[in-house]
Amino acid sequence: xxxTTASPVKIELRDIVQRxxxxxxxxxxxxxxxxxxxxxVVGPSGCGKSTLFNILSGILTPTEGHAFIDGQxxxxxxxxxxxxxxxxxxxxxxxxxxxxxxxxxxxxxVSTQDRQDAADMxxxxxxxxxxxxxxxxxxxxxxxxxxxxxxLSFARDVMLLDEPFGALDSQTRLEMQEWLLQVWQxxxxxxxxxxxxxxxxxxxxxxxxVMSPRPGRIQEIINVDIERPRRIRDLTxxxxxxYKARALELIYGNAKAGA
Amino acid sequence: MPTNLSSRWWLxxxxxxxxxxxxxxxxxxxxxxxxxxxxxxxxxxATFQAIGSDWAxxxxxxxxxSQSFVLGFVIGSALGFLLAIVMSQSELLYRFLYPVLIxxxxxxxxxxxxALVIWLGFGLAPKLFIVGLIVFFPVLVNxxxxxxxxxxxxxxxxxxxxxxxxxIFTLVRLPATFTPxxxxxxxxxxxxxxxxxxxxxxxxxxxxxxxxxAIQQSRFNTAGVFAAIVVLASIGLIxxxxxxxxxxxxxxxxxxxxxxxxxxxxxxxxxxASGTGEQxxxxxxxxxxxx
Ligand SMILES: Nc1ncnc2c1ncn2[C@@H]1O[C@H](COP(=O)(O)OP(=O)(O)OP(=O)(O)O)[C@@H](O)[C@H]1O
Ligand SMILES: [Mg+2]
Numbered sequence: 158x159x160x161t162t163a164s165p166v167k168i169e170l171r172d173i174v175q176r177x178x179x180x181x182x183x184x185x186x187x188x189x190x191x192x193x194x195x196x197x198v199v200g201p202s203g204c205g206k207s208t209l210f211n212i213l214s215g216i217l218t219p220t221e222g223h224a225f226i227d228g229q230x231x232x233x234x235x236x237x238x239x240x241x242x243x244x245x246x247x248x249x250x251x252x253x254x255x256x257x258x259x260x261x262x263x264x265x266x267v268s269t270q271d272r273q274d275a276a277d278m279x280x281x282x283x284x285x286x287x288x289x290x291x292x293x294x295x296x297x298x299x300x301x302x303x304x305x306x307x308x309l310s311f312a313r314d315v316m317l318l319d320e321p322f323g324a325l326d327s328q329t330r331l332e333m334q335e336w337l338l339q340v341w342q343x344x345x346x347x348x349x350x351x352x353x354x355x356x357x358x359x360x361x362x363x364x365x366x367v368m369s370p371r372p373g374r375i376q377e378i379i380n381v382d383i384e385r386p387r388r389i390r391d392l393t394x395x396x397x398x399x400y401k402a403r404a405l406e407l408i409y410g411n412a413k414a415g416a
Numbered sequence: 417m418p419t420n421l422s423s424r425w426w427l428x429x430x431x432x433x434x435x436x437x438x439x440x441x442x443x444x445x446x447x448x449x450x451x452x453x454x455x456x457x458x459x460x461x462a463t464f465q466a467i468g469s470d471w472a473x474x475x476x477x478x479x480x481x482s483q484s485f486v487l488g489f490v491i492g493s494a495l496g497f498l499l500a501i502v503m504s505q506s507e508l509l510y511r512f513l514y515p516v517l518i519x520x521x522x523x524x525x526x527x528x529x530x531a532l533v534i535w536l537g538f539g540l541a542p543k544l545f546i547v548g549l550i551v552f553f554p555v556l557v558n559x560x561x562x563x564x565x566x567x568x569x570x571x572x573x574x575x576x577x578x579x580x581x582x583x584i585f586t587l588v589r590l591p592a593t594f595t596p597x598x599x600x601x602x603x604x605x606x607x608x609x610x611x612x613x614x615x616x617x618x619x620x621x622x623x624x625x626x627x628x629x630a631i632q633q634s635r636f637n638t639a640g641v642f643a644a645i646v647v648l649a650s651i652g653l654i655x656x657x658x659x660x661x662x663x664x665x666x667x668x669x670x671x672x673x674x675x676x677x678x679x680x681x682x683x684x685x686x687x688x689a690s691g692t693g694e695q696x697x698x699x700x701x702x703x704x705x706x707x
Contacts (some may be wrong), residue, residue, distance in 0.1 A: 214576040236578020246570045250591045250667070262587055263579035278680050279623040289680045294673030311577055 166228070167192040168213065170317060173222035175208050175373075183219070184207045190349065195341055197350045197358035198366045201408060202260040205373025206351045210317045213349070214240045226315060239308035239316040245300040247292040253303045254279065254288045260311030274308055282306065282336065298329040299381040305337070311342045319351045321358035334361060338386070355404045359397060360387055367407045376407055458639040463646055466639035473628065474647055479623040482651060484540055485612040488547025489655075492608075493601060495548065496555030501605040502594075503556075504563040521553050525611060527617030543615040547679035548612040562593035595670065598663040605659055613648060 158392040169192040173185040190196050198206050200257035206363055213224055215235035223229050231237045247256045257275040263269045279288055284302055292300055301321060310318050321337075322330045338361065345378045358365045363378040379400055383391055391397055440460045441668045446452065447459045454462060467474055475684050503510045525546050532542035616626025625644055632640030668676050 211572075215578075216572050216575045235576050238576070240573060240576040242569055242573070244567070244569060246573050248565065248588065248591070250571070250594075252681075253676075255679070259574075259587070260577050261556050263574055263577050263583045272681060288682075289675050290673055291669040292593065292674065293669065334521045 162190040164193055167188070167226065168258045168349070169228075170209070170213070170222045170224040171225065173209070173212060173219045173224070175205065175212065175217070176220045183212075184374045184375070186222075186375055186405070188366065188375065190347060192318055192347055193345050194364065195348045195350065195362050196364045196366060197351060197352060197362040198368060199355055199358045199404060199408065200368030200373075200376070201370050202353075203373075204368040204370035206368060207319055208293065208373065210240070210319050210349070210351065214238050223338065237315070239312035239314075241304050241308045241316065241321050243320040245292070245297075245304040246339055247300055247303055247307075252289050252291060253284060253295065255301075256292065256303050257306045257310050257314060259307055271310075275306070278306055278310065279303075282340070294371055297325055298331075298333060301325065301333060302336070305340070309344065309346075310342065315347045315349075317349050317351075318401035321350075322357070323353065330357075332404050337361070342386075348368065355408070359400045359404065365400070367404055369407075377403075377413070379403060455636065455638045457459055458642050462639050466637075466643040467647065470592060470640065470643065473623065474625070474643065475646075477624050477625040478647060478651070480622050481589040481609075481612050481616065481626065481648075484543035484615065484624070485547055485609060485651065487540070488612065488615065489605070489608050492548030492551035493542060493555045493604075496552040496600075497559050497593075497597065500556045500559035500563065504560060504589075510560075513523075516554065516555065520549065522604075525614060527611035531614065532615075533618060542618075544581055545610045546615040547608045550608045551601070551604040554604050555597065558600040559593045563589055563598040565596075565611040566592045567689045594667050595661075598659065598667065601659045602656055602663075605655040606649075609652040609655070 166189055168188070170186060170188045173183055173186045174181075186205075186209070200206060208217065212232075213221050213232055214236060215224075217232055218233035223230055225231065226237050237333075247253075248259065251259070254272060254275055255262070255267075257279060258267045258271050261271045276285075276288055281283060282302060284299065284306070287299060288297055288326070292303070293301070305321065308318075318337075322333050325333060334357065337348075340346075350361060355365075357382065359379075359381055362381055365381060367376045368374065368381065369376045380401055383394060383396055444460050447457055450519035456464070499513075503513055529542070529546070532545055536542040536545060570588055571584055574588050579587075588592070613629065616624040617630050625648055629641060629644040629648075632644060664671065674680070
């Protein structure tokens with residue numbers, strides 16, 4: 158939490174507590190993210206990463222605390238952020254283009270301009286030949302691209318990506334990571350990204366939030382001080398190795414100590 | 417799904433025709449080979465002759481029976497569909513109504529025929545009731561399954577996008593019912609013809625096919641009985657075909673990889689380039705739409 162950028166605050170979570178019956182999924186969690194930042198969240202299964210996202214997206218109202226976007230209290234209010242999961246959740250009866258414009262369809266009618274914009278974006282990002290295809294006729298990588306474009310077309314301002322590339326093979330995954338960074342640079346979006354892969358988190362992010370479970374809380378935030386654009390060779394940079402060692406120690410250190 | 421076969425349209429038509437011809441051939445062979453007397457089983461030819469010679473009465477019967485069959489079918493499936501939607505909105509209602517619905521299915525239709533006549537008279541009503549009851553349940557159960565099959569996360573995604581309950585229903589949940597709905601309709605199409613005949617035999621004074629069948633039976637006119645059977649089977653078959661065509665049109669994503677022409681982006685240009693394959697037409701749109 159030591160970023161000294163001039164960008165205004167985009168997302169703020171203030172004293173969030175989430176209980177599911179007796180289970181304390183999130184304990185007094187606060188987090189501030191600046192506009193245009195790329196922040197990853199890592200941590201063991203069940204530490205409340207998805208819960209955090211559900212609260213930010215407004216589909217879950219926390220037991221205590223508030224969420225803000227652009228200074229506006231949006232606690233329990235959906236419709237302010239884009240949201241994407243590991244499952245692409247494309248509607249099988251809609252074409253790639255119709256899936257991209259789903260956000261518009263859910264709010265009324267999809268205009269000719271909306272379709273044109275979606276098609277332009279799809280072409281720019283290499284999906285031009287599949288605009289009219291049903292999801293079942295596309296590869297896993299392409300489907301995730303469509304899912305990300307659906308998110309972009311709905312709300313490019315703030316995007317919450319919950320393990321978006323978790324189901325892809327490592328080759329496709331690398332391509333998607335590079336593509337995501339390209340999209341992020343072009344759009345200036347603020348991105349919050351959940352992953353189980355510490356390397357992926359460090360490679361993509363400005364900051365990595367490390368969480369711990371039972372109760373879920375933020376353990377430490379690592380500032381990734383490696384210049385952009387990032388390259389594959391950064392993966393073996395000594396700084397990168399140090400960040401990775403620190404993150405792994407935070408996640409697995411306790412378990413090792415216990416064994 | 418055998419996509420390699422269904423991609424050639426003429427096979428879609430030829431193969432079923434061949435199988436029907438084959439069935440008639442087997443029927444004919446059985447009669448000839450085992451020297452079956454015509455009062456036990458007439459040949460296909462004799463049956464078709466019986467249809468031809470009595471066509472005026474049979475045509476009238478087709479009209480009368482189709483009326484109760486089609487109306488009952490539409491009303492029964494519409495009610496099943498609507499009730500499924502209502503039941504999917506409330507867990508309490510669902511639990512309350514389910515046992516009642518199972519009981520309605522456990523009632524043998526034959527047994528209530530007479531009671532229905534007492535309650536509803538000899539008109540169209542008892543026939544619609546019986547046909548409707550037959551489609552109602554499969555449609556209800558399948559549509560409920562379809563509504564419940566939607567991924568919780570899909571609904572959450574739509575909610576996160578700030579969609580209303582109504583929009584989530586029409587865009588995310590409703591289309592998931594199409595495939596199971598059509599399965600139910602196809603399953604019950606042939607079966608409810610039987611229902612219509614059954615209803616007529618207990619509750620009809622007008623000249624439907626069920627009545628015609630009963631009369632031929634009482635006269636030991638086997639050719640007439642088979643004439644009625646063939647006509648009834650044809651009604652079931654035609655209904656099945658109509659539903660299947662509707663299904664193909666309504667659920668294109670199940671058999672093609674590209675959306676139908678009218679839904680395509682850049683469809684006019686794609687239409688102009690049709691015949692050169694999907695890829696080519698999309699490419700054409702691509703290059704033309706660039707300034
Ligand atoms: N709707 C819910 N009802 C009850 N408990 C829940 C609910 N959602 C999450 N939990 C619980 O809250 C805790 C945090 O869950 P969450 O899904 O946020 O974890 P996660 O960090 O995303 O895990 P993973 O890495 O496996 O996705 C878990 O113990 C989970 O069982
Ligand atoms: Mg999760």
